[in-house]
Amino acid sequence: MTETATTRQDTRTQVRVNSFIRSVYNWMAGGLALTGIVAYFAAHNQTLNHLIFGAPMVFFGLIIAELGMVFYLSARIQKMAASTATGLFLLYAAINGLTLSFIFLVYTSTSIASVFFICAATFVTCSIYGMTTKRDLTSWGNFLFMGLIGIIIASVVNMFVQSSGMAMIISYIGVLVFVGLTAYDTQKLKNMALTQPEGLEAGVVRKGAIMGALSLYLDFINLFIMLLYIFGGRR
Numbered sequence: 656m657t658e659t660a661t662t663r664q665d666t667r668t669q670v671r672v673n674s675f676i677r678s679v680y681n682w683m684a685g686g687l688a689l690t691g692i693v694a695y696f697a698a699h700n701q702t703l704n705h706l707i708f709g710a711p712m713v714f715f716g717l718i719i720a721e722l723g724m725v726f727y728l729s730a731r732i733q734k735m736a737a738s739t740a741t742g743l744f745l746l747y748a749a750i751n752g753l754t755l756s757f758i759f760l761v762y763t764s765t766s767i768a769s770v771f772f773i774c775a776a777t778f779v780t781c782s783i784y785g786m787t788t789k790r791d792l793t794s795w796g797n798f799l800f801m802g803l804i805g806i807i808i809a810s811v812v813n814m815f816v817q818s819s820g821m822a823m824i825i826s827y828i829g830v831l832v833f834v835g836l837t838a839y840d841t842q843k844l845k846n847m848a849l850t851q852p853e854g855l856e857a858g859v860v861r862k863g864a865i866m867g868a869l870s871l872y873l874d875f876i877n878l879f880i881m882l883l884y885i886f887g888g889r890r
């Protein structure tokens with residue numbers, strides 16, 4: 656292959672990568688915006704407040720529905736239509752807004768806004784690192800996954816123990832884990848984009864972008880919650 660042909664190939668590859676990554680972040684931003692709008696509306700609607708938080712079965716039912724959608728999307732994404740994957744992602748973001756509406760009831764608006772900007776700055780920094788670093792972050796995967804499992808188990812235990820000290824420790828560890836996951840997932844998406852063959856159907860590319868958006872969305876939301884517990888000012 657001549658130098659000119661190689662340059663053209665590299666240019667096409669870079670355009671394809673940029674387009675895919677831009678699509679991922681656009682869908683992620685859309686999911687976050689939807690979650691925020693639903694959470695704000697639900698927090699300021701007494702009927703929804705009573706329905707979600709007045710009956711534990713409803714709240715935990717929503718949590719189970721969220722988990723079910725994440726697992727279903729992850730397992731069946733290749734077999735469903737792009738429109739279905741998109742709809743499930745947006746539905747998940749909306750339901751997550753309902754369950755996260757409590758933050759507007761527990762924390763002040765000023766602290767929510769300030770922590771959001773701290774989270775956004777941290778997330779962007781980690782994403783840039785994951786996108787630009789020459790270091791292979793693959794080895795981080797198992798370590799971060801074990802950390803995530805540990806956080807989940809500790810959080811479930813603390814639901815019964817109700818220890819504020821334990822909750823603070825979980826939050827600090829959670830920040831480290833989700834900072835690492837943000838960089839790791841970003842690099843994974845970049846590698847996915849680089850290895851995508853040319854001429855893929857738009858629907859296939861869309862489904863890849865939706866799954867990428869879901870991964871980064873989860874990293875952002877969980878990082879935000881951990882930081883909010885540490886820095887948030889309660890009402």
